[in-house]
Amino acid sequence: MEFTLDGDFAYYRKLKSTYTEQAWPSIYPGIIQTLERRQYHSRIYPDILIDEHELSKLLSYVKAGPARIIAYHRPLLPDFREDVYAAWVQHIRDSAQRASDRRGYQGVCSLIRSLIEDGGTVQAARIISQLLAMYSSLCIRGSRHSRKI
Numbered sequence: 001m002e003f004t005l006d007g008d009f010a011y012y013r014k015l016k017s018t019y020t021e022q023a024w025p026s027i028y029p030g031i032i033q034t035l036e037r038r039q040y041h042s043r044i045y046p047d048i049l050i051d052e053h054e055l056s057k058l059l060s061y062v063k064a065g066p067a068r069i070i071a072y073h074r075p076l077l078p079d080f081r082e083d084v085y086a087a088w089v090q091h092i093r094d095s096a097q098r099a100s101d102r103r104g105y106q107g108v109c110s111l112i113r114s115l116i117e118d119g120g121t122v123q124a125a126r127i128i129s130q131l132l133a134m135y136s137s138l139c140i141r142g143s144r145h146s147r148k149i
Helices: 009-017 024-037 044-051 055-064 066-076 081-098 102-117 121-134 136-141
Strands: none
Touching: 009 024, 009 044, 024 044, 044 055, 044 066, 055 066, 055 081, 066 081, 066 102, 081 102, 081 121, 102 121
């Protein structure tokens, strides 16, 4: 249990295998509650949620940190498509606000392409329009080098 709570997913699987299917439901909630009480969720927390098909909790975890959408969009997409798109859009907005150089802007473009690959073409078009309106002065100043996203 200690190794599991310290973040080792391999031990989580070993721990789970030591219990019967009937006993596991009484053990699992304690593990999750312990991890949720910690300020810093280790990588094991979302991995356990995926393994246990607790996608609603995984979605809450992603909403609390939209950048997490990069790692966890695939398991969420089938059941929570609109929420996944909203997290992508929020992460794109946050990234655009932090971007201050060419590399940062390329990162924003990469995130938009990922949103499109996930099927969020309508949301991508909206966020592109919003970003162009918000940051139009950047496009005008550097118009010689500007490219469409």
